[in-house]
Amino acid sequence: MSDQTLQALLVERVTAFAAGDQPAAIIDEHVKIMFTKVIDNCFGRYGDMGKQVEESIKAALPANLATVFELTRYNDMIAKVLKEKWETSGVEADMVRRAQEAIDEVLTKDQMPEVVSLLDLLEAFVDDHKEGAAEERWERPDIRFQESEYGGLHIYFDKKPKEESPYSSRERSEYNLDNAIHISFDKRGKDRDDKGRQIGSVYAARIDGEKIGQTLRFRSKFEKLLAALYFGASKILVDCEEDDFSYGIYD
Template sequence: MSNQTLHDLLSARVAEFSASDRPREIIDAAVEAMFKDIIKDAFRSYGDMGKAVGEAIKSAMPSNISDMFELTRYNAIVANALRQQWESSGVEGDMLRRANEAMAEALKNDVIPERVSLRELLNLFVEKNKDDAAQHQWNHPEIRFRESEYGGMQIFFDPEPEASHREGLYSRERSEWALKHRICVSWDLRNPELDENGHHIGTVYSAQIDKNPIGRDFNIRTRWERLIAALYFGAAKLVIDCDEDDFSYGIYD
């Protein structure tokens, strides 16, 4: 029987253990577990990293996006703006590739030009409201241009002409701000951009449809609304190539 004491036994085993690879393995495992816990905690929704990722995703989304599937189906230009913001926010890899492919497929039949003709936009607006015009016997829409002394123009328009509006209970003329739709465009007064026909080309800085500013729960349904969205989100510029009295519903022509 050995005369080795418990103290001697423990000392020998500690010395043997410390000389082996086991302490390093245990330390490595503990360090790995510690880092896993720290990273998991950081990526939880309430952690700093989780919050940062959440904020990054929110900042990449246009303000009027509430339904991504509705967006890709009906709101072409906002989808394009979303794609651009995704790319600029650093979203990478297969997710971005698949998102771009899906949006490209959804939008392939709805190309937005670099320049939007105001005449084309208002003609589309007139065409969309012809049935109501025929029902109410409207001859033309109400369209008003107001130029700015600082460079630019405000374009106000409404399906109902002022004469018809005042035939009812209304005795006062509607102000421009009472009309349903508005586009505000600016250009450099000292060095304006002109097209080949000398028409001003401007940037839309504000837009309103049905008295709702774009960006506040706004649903795009028609081609003329898409064109306004393209202008507002900076994907196109507006060419002022018409006058306010150029448009008619054609009911009495």
């Protein structure tokens, strides 16, 4: 094949190709790629639009976001996830309905105070066990306050009175008591009420020997207040002493 023949063939094929639909399709594809890259650059992490969106989202996030996720707060988002889990778990519809009602009850505004009084919380606990205490002739529950080496407060408590073990001359260890609340305080000591009493957050809790997260049975005032503290955004006001409580059967 001569050079002239090859040249004529190329001109012929280029002319035929240009007259067809393929050049337009190729151009369209590259235009699409060009616009896609431009939009990606605008909305990408390092683009101007992406940076503005990122800054706007950061500004909208709550200031205590780390605390919210650290404690797995009992808010609407968590409630929704729990409901979805139950709905797809194969349990009976009636059980799902009752579980949802329990969640909704705990999430009602009147059960989620901004600050919970420790006095009210422990008095509610005492009220829950007054009937049994009267039958057993218990004078007062076993409630112990123990300061943490890190500046927090551990509260161990049991419906039974403080008494020596029948097998030992020593009283029960606080770790053998059925219930516990662990409170942390702001290290700067700024969280106080108008009387100078400390206000903290509950970061761990145990009820009847079990971690609070292992059971959903928030029926009594005590259980609902504790749920507000552990799962919600409520703070706790330390406004009492460990000897302030009695079943009142000898009053």
